[in-house]
Amino acid sequence: MITVRVGPEDFDVAAETARLTAGRADIGAVVAFTGLCRNEDGRLSGLELEHYPGMAEAEIYRICGEAVARFSLTAVTAIHRVGRIAPGENIVLVLAAAPHRHAAFDGASFVMDYLKTSAPFWKKEHFTDGSAGGWVEAKDSDDRARDKWS
Amino acid sequence: MITVRVGPEDFDVAAETARLTAGRADIGAVVAFTGLCRNEDGRLSGLELEHYPGMAEAEIYRICGEAVARFSLTAVTAIHRVGRIAPGENIVLVLAAAPHRHAAFDGASFVMDYLKTSAPFWKKEHFTDGSAGGWVEAKDSDDRARDKWS
Amino acid sequence: MARLVYFAWVRERIGKGEEEIALPASVRTGADLIAHLKTLGEEYAHALEHGDVIRIAIDQEHVEHDEPIAGAREIALFPPMTGG
């Protein structure tokens, strides 16, 4: 079971976990990754999350499908917020459920590493000093984290 | 910040995540591991979780402290239930918070691998056919998962 | 006519999020498209200055720069992604 959601709404990790595990008793492990907006030592007033509607959902769905197949996951949920996000707020949630813990850990980690590098989202920073900020640059370390899986 | 709780009460992953991240904006990633009771294809009616009061809490606290130091975690929460647990119910929650995602993933995974092999808890199985069940045997694979970290 | 969509700083520099343009027959691949757009004005030249870092999606799927664009309903150009 794969659930993907992209939109401005916040999410509740307990509600999403309950939805993932409802009515089944073959799940022994759920790993939930929550990505949050840091304030960067007080310099950041917020992030603006832009995405490619349609492709963003499709790409996340494809990544989740690969994770399910590769790690024999029971279920995956991925939720990515867009629009303006303040420091301390949620950005992304990935839940992976499996019979055993290592598959759930690997599944959630795999989805995050691929989501970072291939799902069409872009972050723009806004600073507390009123300066325009700019688009966050992609990191080589994210490419390397993804390449570890291949 | 390390929070450890051992007892019969259930936990709420969203409430525990909120507690971990409350009032701070330097956390970029929270990984939550939830361990649940599987029904083993319908054969299991429940688990009985025994623990060594005092040592169980102390040992989990020690493991969490090692994880904080090793992965520079911002905070860790570990909650382990005891007593009778039905299939589908929660057994254990480990939350690891960090500025970046790989530290949070590694931190939660490290705590689980050590908790499994060195925190004094024991599971007894009860079966749906009324048979007595027995104590779960420790798995070599859990020892190997732990030894990976050293 | 090809439908083009732009995101993030590619969108900002070009000054629009989407457009329909006529492409000469010589534009066969994603790389050809980027080279052609750069001739259309300073804003395009600026947006696509470092053409090799630009990512291309055809009909919402990632493609390499040497992929043919024939038959594409929608071609997207955008910077490396930074979600998550």
Added chain:
Amino acid sequence: MARLVYFAWVRERIGKGEEEIALPASVRTGADLIAHLKTLGEEYAHALEHGDVIRIAIDQEHVEHDEPIAGAREIALFPPMTGG
């Protein structure tokens, strides 16, 4: 006198969760303790049959079987752990 505590199937087989017993002076280590307890009756012999799989904690800290037990306030014997 030493305070001993037992858990899981060690507790079940011995038939109690804790006890205070007098130990002969020859019992110096955890391994000595296990060997001594096995002489106290069938229930102990059964519980500690495979002595090397038994885990020992002194004052709530894991120790190896060759660790001296002198000065211990509480010695725990239990099977390999299966929590989480």
